[in-house]
Amino acid sequence: MSIFTPTNQIRLTNVAVVRMKRAWKRFEIACYKNKVVDLDEVLQTHSVFGNVSKGQVAKKEDLITAFGTDDQTEIFTYF
Incomplete structure (x- = not known):
């Protein structure tokens, strides 16, 4: 019996x-915790979601x- 792990899913x-x-x-946006130096470091993905x-x-x-x-990119400044 093998265990199937989907490879196309991004784990949050x-x-x-x-x-x-x-x-x-x-x-919604998905961010890494405790990162405030650069927007690219904070955002996990450059997408705005209805439901992450x-x-x-x-x-x-x-x-x-x-x-x-x-x-x-402009919308991220509102968050």
Whole structure:
């Protein structure tokens, strides 16, 4: 009997999920804890999510409605 481990799943170990509500929508980003030196060191992935644990990336229309842009680097400054 062999144990199957999916290789296409990203494990969110030692990660803090930062949540924000804006324009009646919830957004999330996945960050490493205790990192404040550089944005690239803090972010685990350069994506804004609707739900991090399910891997659901936020819809472009929702980002534009809530933040006025779909530029994710600019949106990270709101968090």
